[in-house]
Amino acid sequence: MKKTATLILTGALLATSTAWATPATDELFARFKSEGAANFDAERGKAFWAKKVKKDGEDISCTTCHGDDLTKPGKHRKSGKVIEPMAPSVNHERLTEVKEMDKWFKRNCNDVLSHECTAQEKGDVLKFLLTK
Amino acid sequence: MMQTKLKASLLAAGLLLSGFAVAEESMTGWLLDIYREKEVRPVDNKAWNEECGSCHLAYQPGLLPTRSWEKLLSTKALSDHFGEDASLDDETVNELLAYARENAADKSFHKRSRKIALATEQGEAPLRITDVRYIKRKHHEIPEKMIQGNKDVKSLSFCSACHTKAEKGVYDSDTVRIPNYPDWDD
Numbered sequence: 001m002k003k004t005a006t007l008i009l010t011g012a013l014l015a016t017s018t019a020w021a022t023p024a025t026d027e028l029f030a031r032f033k034s035e036g037a038a039n040f041d042a043e044r045g046k047a048f049w050a051k052k053v054k055k056d057g058e059d060i061s062c063t064t065c066h067g068d069d070l071t072k073p074g075k076h077r078k079s080g081k082v083i084e085p086m087a088p089s090v091n092h093e094r095l096t097e098v099k100e101m102d103k104w105f106k107r108n109c110n111d112v113l114s115h116e117c118t119a120q121e122k123g124d125v126l127k128f129l130l131t132k
Numbered sequence: 133m134m135q136t137k138l139k140a141s142l143l144a145a146g147l148l149l150s151g152f153a154v155a156e157e158s159m160t161g162w163l164l165d166i167y168r169e170k171e172v173r174p175v176d177n178k179a180w181n182e183e184c185g186s187c188h189l190a191y192q193p194g195l196l197p198t199r200s201w202e203k204l205l206s207t208k209a210l211s212d213h214f215g216e217d218a219s220l221d222d223e224t225v226n227e228l229l230a231y232a233r234e235n236a237a238d239k240s241f242h243k244r245s246r247k248i249a250l251a252t253e254q255g256e257a258p259l260r261i262t263d264v265r266y267i268k269r270k271h272h273e274i275p276e277k278m279i280q281g282n283k284d285v286k287s288l289s290f291c292s293a294c295h296t297k298a299e300k301g302v303y304d305s306d307t308v309r310i311p312n313y314p315d316w317d318d
Contacts, residue, residue, distance in 0.1 A: 076187055076188070078216070079187055079188040079189075079289075079290070080286075080290065081186075081187055081188050081189075099221075103219070103220070103221075106217065106219055107216070107217040107218065107219055108217075110211075110217035110219075111216055111217050
């Protein structure tokens with residue numbers, strides 16, 4: 001009985017796209033809104049995450065280093081260093097610190113796209129990651 | 133009489149111990165220090181381990197001289213770190229730089245760091261550890277197929293691919309295991 005209740009509860013939690021929302025993600029969404037972004041969309045975020053870009057003669061995207069399955073570890077494209085899973089469902093440290101998220105958005109957008117991401121793009125990606 | 137002797141030996145022991153405590157601060161001290169290390173000082177700074185270690189092996193500061201770290205560790209330099217954006221906030225950069233300055237090869241009395249310091253004393257300070265003459269020379273005789281041509285190594289930069297204790301600052305040949313070449317022996 002208790003198990004069923006837990007399952008239903010978990011299911012209900014997972015059904016909402018902000019299942020893994022943290023005070024840090026709330027803060028970021030608020031900031032992105034203040035910068036003019038709105039209606040953050042997980043689907044758009046998903047497409048952005050997988051979008052291939054040419055770099056050093058190679059097609060790369062976020063998945064190049066983070067892998068296709070976000071519940072599994074990824075691997076740094078150059079150094080080969082293991083990157084802990086991005087999915088907050090298996091890695092509870094993810095998306096919990098504003099400073100960390102700002103740091104990696106800046107670095108990784110620059111590395112993959114060669115420019116910083118917009119507030120809208122970051123918000124969409126965040127929305128997408130929160131479903132994982 | 134007995135007591136005087138005891139006092140004297142206690143005093144001597146005390147002097148010796150206090151001597152060891154400051155031993156690393158001078159070359160003579162290093163020579164006298166029974167605890168002196170042969171290798172490279174392991175990293176003992178949280179920010180260093182976390183920030184450098186999130187993308188690659190947290191190379192010990194004792195692998196490069198101060199002048200190299202000063203070139204690498206600035207807000208501007210980190211925004212283009214060998215082609216990658218490794219930007220950090222000023223506060224963290226300053227902490228890393230301070231740690232590097234305290235433990236750089238030329239500040240260390242660890243044997244391997246001393247050799248790196250000597251090899252980099254003159255000329256342009258290298259940006260890459262693999263450009264340090266001493267390190268190049270140490271790897272000179274290893275065939276290319278075992279490093280660049282080895283799919284599980286790829287580059288001399290990946291110390292820990294072969295140096296099984298690289299994370300602890302140990303780089304001696306006894307701890308080397310070259311992937312796909314189990315019979316390799318120095």
